Amino acid sequence: MRTERIERVRKLVYSLLDEAGLDSQETASSLMHIESVARISYLLAMRRGIEKSELAYIAGLLHDVYAIVTGEREKHAEKGSLLATSILNTLAIFTFSECQIITEAIRNHSSKKRTDDEYSEVLKDADALDHYLSSSIISAKDRGRIEKAFFELTEKSPCL
Numbered sequence: 001m002r003t004e005r006i007e008r009v010r011k012l013v014y015s016l017l018d019e020a021g022l023d024s025q026e027t028a029s030s031l032m033h034i035e036s037v038a039r040i041s042y043l044l045a046m047r048r049g050i051e052k053s054e055l056a057y058i059a060g061l062l063h064d065v066y067a068i069v070t071g072e073r074e075k076h077a078e079k080g081s082l083l084a085t086s087i088l089n090t091l092a093i094f095t096f097s098e099c100q101i102i103t104e105a106i107r108n109h110s111s112k113k114r115t116d117d118e119y120s121e122v123l124k125d126a127d128a129l130d131h132y133l134s135s136s137i138i139s140a141k142d143r144g145r146i147e148k149a150f151f152e153l154t155e156k157s158p159c160l
């Protein structure tokens with residue numbers, strides 16, 4: 001999956017991570033997570049018949065940038081949504097409603113117990129699924145989402 005807009009966002013995200021001065025291990029694992037969440041988000045969006053699956057991909061790329069560059073996990077979804085707004089405004093390649101879809105999904109992505117709009121749900125499920133696929137510790141709130149989203153994509157149950 002490659003579009004001009006995805007490449008523009010990716011380039012900006014990579015330069016922000018570069019400027020953050022993280023060690024190479026941290027940078028590698030952060031990049032792996034956001035790239036993986038972006039790709040899973042795209043697949044889930046396609047599977048669910050979501051019209052603008054490119055936006056799901058972009059929300060995945062941007063969803064943890066705030067937490068990665070600041071090292072702060074506390075309220076990183078809300079703060080990350082503000083950072084994403086400023087990134088998207090800087091790029092000026094998205095409509096107002098596209099910006100809203102992306103930033104809203106980022107703002108909601110930590111609220112895994114709640115059900116929100118379809119793009120937010122894709123991002124939450126992709127985030128949870130990547131925790132499973134990357135062998136991270138699975139939190140109780142991610143469990144149900146992992147089971148459902150894994151089955152949706154593979155028609156098999158995950159080994160939890």
Ligand SMILES: [Fe+2]
Nearest residue numbers: 037063064127
């Ligand atoms: Fe994440």
